[in-house]
Ligand SMILES: Nc1ncnc2c1ncn2[C@@H]1O[C@H](COP(=O)(O)OP(=O)(O)OP(=O)(O)O)[C@@H](O)[C@H]1O
C-alpha cells in the first residue's frame with residue numbers, strides 16, 4: 294500500500310513498544326520499533342518515517358536527540374514525544390527541539406491517536422499553503438508567462454533585463470495580451486519583490502476618487518473623507534506601483550502625476566505638505582499614447598517621463614504558434630480548479646483555435662477554453678464543441694470581403710465603369726483611413742497590411758494628384 298503512513302516508535306521499555314505497535318498497526322499504520330536511540334537514527338536516515346513517537350528518557354542517547362537528528366534530515370517529520378516526567382521543562386524542551394506534540398505517561402490510547410491525527414492535519418495544511426503560495430508566486434512570476442514564440446522570448450529577455458532597474462516602464466499592447474501579467478512578472482523578479490505591488494486602473498475611477506486613490510487625502514477634505522487616507526503611491530513603499538490604462542488620465546491628473554513623478558513626492562487632496570514616495574512605476578496602455586500626444590490628448594512631457602523603457606506585448610494573432618501550449622495550460626487550469634480530470638483536445642479543434650484571430654487576445658482564449666470545458670461532456674474536446682464563431686471563420690471572412698467590395702464600390706463616382714487597380718487602391722486606402730481607422734494613420738497602415746511610410750507616400754501622391762489633376 295502506497296499511502297500507508299509509517300510510524301517509528303523509540304522507547305527503551307519493551308512492553309510499551311509492544312503495546313504501541315499493536316495499537317498503531319490496528320489503526321492501519323506501518324510500524325517499526327527501536328529500543329535504542331542510535332539504531333533508530335541510523336534506520337531513520339535510511340528510511341524516514343512519516344511519524345516518530347519517542348520516549349524522552351532513555352539510556353544512552355535521548356529521544357529528543359533522535360528527534361532533532363531526524364528532523365534535520367526531514368523537516369516535515371511529525372515528532373510526538375512521550376515522557377514520564379511531567380515537568381514543564383521537558384515539555385518546553387521537547388517543543389523547542391521540534392516536537393509536534395507531547396504526551397505524559399501514563400496516557401490513554403486515544404490521546405496518542407488524536408495527537409497523530411492533529412499533527413497530520415496541520416502538516417497537510419502547511420503543505421497545501423506552501424503549494425498555494427508557490428502557485429501564486431509562479432502564476433505571477435516569469436514562469437507563469439506561457440509562450441515559446443520569438444516575440445514572447447524576446448519580451449521576456451527584456452523583462453529580465455529591466456527588472457532590477459528602477460526606471461519607469463511603459464507597457465503597450467492590445468487588451469487582454471497580458472500587460473498586467475508582465476508588470477507583475479517584472480515586480481516578482483525585481484529586488485522589490487518582497488514589498489507590495491499596488492496599482493489602479495485609471496479608467497475605472499472618477500476624477501476625484503482617482504486623485505485620492507493615487508495621492509491620498511486628509512480628513513475633511515471632501516464629504517465622506519472621515520479620516521486621513523494614505524495614497525497608493527505612498528503605500529507601495531519599497532515596491533512597485535502599476536498605473537493601468539494610463540491613457541485614460543484626464544488633463545488635470547496628467548499634470549499632477551507628472552509633478553509627483555518629477556519630485557518623487559505627492560500632495561494629498563486637501564493637504565499642503567508633500568509626502569515622499571518610493572515606488573517603481575510601471576504604466577500600461579492599450580491606446581497608442583504617442584498618437585494621443587500627436588492629437589494633443591496626452592501631455593508630451595508625461596509621455597516622455599513614462600516611456601523611459603517601452604515594452605510591447607504582442608497580440609496573440611502575431612504569435613499564434615503559442616496557442617496550442619496556452620490551450621493545454623488553460624485546460625489544465627480548469628481541471629485543477631474544478632477537480633475534474635483534464636480533457637484532451639483533438640488536432641482539428643486545436644487547429645481551428647490556432648487559426649482564429651483572437652481580437653480579445655489571451656483573455657478571450659482563456660474564456661473560450663473555460664466555456665468549452667463547461668459545455669463539453671466527453672473527455673475530449675472536438676471541433677464540434679467549439680463556439681460557432683470559431684468553427685465558421687469562412688462566413689466572417691466572406692462577410693468581410695463582401696464588406697470590402699461594397700466599401701470600394703460605394704466610394705467610386707458612378708461614371709467610372711471599370712476602375713483601374715490604382716483607382717481601387719486609392720479609394721480603398723482612403724476609405725480605410727477615414728472609416729476604419731478614424732484618421733489614425735498607423736492603424737490604417739496596419740489594417741491595410743502596409744508600412745506606415747508606404748501609407749504616407751500614397752497620401753502625399755493623392756494630395757499632389759488633387760493639386761494637379
Ligand atoms: N503569456 C501568458 N501566459 C498565460 N496566461 C496569460 C499570458 N498572458 C496573459 N495571460 C492571462 O490572460 C489574462 C489577461 O491578461 P492581463 O490582465 O495581464 O492582460 P491586459 O493586457 O492587462 O488586459 P487589459 O488591457 O484588458 O487590461 C489574464 O488572466 C492572464 O493571466
Ligand SMILES: [Mg+2]
Pocket residue numbers: 472473537
Ligand atoms: Mg490590464
